[in-house]
Amino acid sequence: MANRAGPTGNDLDYPEIKIRRVSGLTAPRIRLLIAVSLLLAATVTVAVVPVPTPLQIRAWAQSVGVAAPLLFLLGHALVTVAPVPRTVFTLAAGLLFGPLLGVSLSLTATMLSAVLAFGLVRRLAGGPVRPHLDRQVLRTVDARLRRRGWLAVASLRLIPAVPFSVVNYCCALSSISFRHYLAGTVGIVPGSVAVVLLGDALTGNTSPALLAVSLAGAAIGMLGLIAEARFPASAEATSR
Numbered sequence: 001m002a003n004r005a006g007p008t009g010n011d012l013d014y015p016e017i018k019i020r021r022v023s024g025l026t027a028p029r030i031r032l033l034i035a036v037s038l039l040l041a042a043t044v045t046v047a048v049v050p051v052p053t054p055l056q057i058r059a060w061a062q063s064v065g066v067a068a069p070l071l072f073l074l075g076h077a078l079v080t081v082a083p084v085p086r087t088v089f090t091l092a093a094g095l096l097f098g099p100l101l102g103v104s105l106s107l108t109a110t111m112l113s114a115v116l117a118f119g120l121v122r123r124l125a126g127g128p129v130r131p132h133l134d135r136q137v138l139r140t141v142d143a144r145l146r147r148r149g150w151l152a153v154a155s156l157r158l159i160p161a162v163p164f165s166v167v168n169y170c171c172a173l174s175s176i177s178f179r180h181y182l183a184g185t186v187g188i189v190p191g192s193v194a195v196v197l198l199g200d201a202l203t204g205n206t207s208p209a210l211l212a213v214s215l216a217g218a219a220i221g222m223l224g225l226i227a228e229a230r231f232p233a234s235a236e237a238t239s240r
Helices: 009-013 015-023 027-048 054-064 067-079 086-132 136-148 150-157 164-173 178-201 209-230
Strands: none
Touching: 054 067, 054 086, 067 086, 086 164, 086 178, 136 150, 136 164, 150 164, 150 178, 164 178
């Protein structure tokens, strides 16, 4: 008598695999289906729900009064202590408050965030983590920051591809002094000004200075990298 085929051990142990094979919905396909559904939902929402124009958004911010820039400053400074893209806030500063107030708010909030991140990481994680900085790559980064001081920090700030929070954390875990770290944070200025002007341009007030500032920021970034590589390390940078 022929034996009736029964469930194999694999089917009993991994029933979810059998279901996926029968239905044809593998994990990548499920993720793709979710992504397409979210995209369709966002498209329908944009088509149905009225979206305010950039000018209307700025008018709303102005109607709130002095609370708007204060809340923006506080939110920007606190949120970007975490690894959250700073560009979103910098762009919003130009859109909401225009070039002058936007640049002031963006730079002030960024400096506050840099100080908070440095202080928190160095105080809370510096002790337990610093002994693990014995890998060659980490030792190299630490030595370069310690020797080059503010110039190394400024050159990193000038590179758009280097995340703001990563520089904060690396500096806090390194041996660089707070004084040189704070001085090097001036490297955020060219890029921040350019992005704020871009946000302001979304309202239709396109400034001819946008391209000039962007090009100047790129040029300063290149000069900073060249200077950081060529100039000898300052002995003062190694002191705390």
